[in-house]
Amino acid sequence: MRFWINYIEKFGLPTIIASLPETIDKDEAQTIADNLSKMQDQNTIVAGSDIALKLYESNKSGSVELYRELINVSNAEISKAILSGTLTTEIGIGSYAAAKTHQEVRKDVIISDIELVITSVNKIIKMICELNYGDVKIPTFDIITEETE
Numbered sequence: 001m002r003f004w005i006n007y008i009e010k011f012g013l014p015t016i017i018a019s020l021p022e023t024i025d026k027d028e029a030q031t032i033a034d035n036l037s038k039m040q041d042q043n044t045i046v047a048g049s050d051i052a053l054k055l056y057e058s059n060k061s062g063s064v065e066l067y068r069e070l071i072n073v074s075n076a077e078i079s080k081a082i083l084s085g086t087l088t089t090e091i092g093i094g095s096y097a098a099a100k101t102h103q104e105v106r107k108d109v110i111i112s113d114i115e116l117v118i119t120s121v122n123k124i125i126k127m128i129c130e131l132n133y134g135d136v137k138i139p140t141f142d143i144i145t146e147e148t149e
Helices: 002-012 026-042 063-083 096-133
Strands: 015-019 052-056
Touching: 002 063, 015 026
Parallel strands: none
Antiparallel strands: 015 052
């Protein structure tokens, strides 16, 4: 992914070239170079009349497609991280086997989430009881689902 983003930065944006007078000192040239770097993000620059700026665009005609494909892949990866599956995000035509597999993965995620909630709530209950009542029998919290009945 990192290399893809580097490629897009290199070929998706135009290269800015400044032609400076030979009499310009190094500090001023560095300031201009820093401002040109900022121009990629902010799209504005102010330069003296003795400085010529040119934008050279890559010959890659599909730079818009590069960005679009990066967005599509990023969206799919985020969806997989949240939903733990690809059936609803990437597979255009589902199949029974894929749906069955994704349902099992979904159940595993739900069970894992339930266990996380139970553990967290029980820790909170324990702290509240110990703080307010001292050494007493601590009640426990549980979530009853169809599968645990």
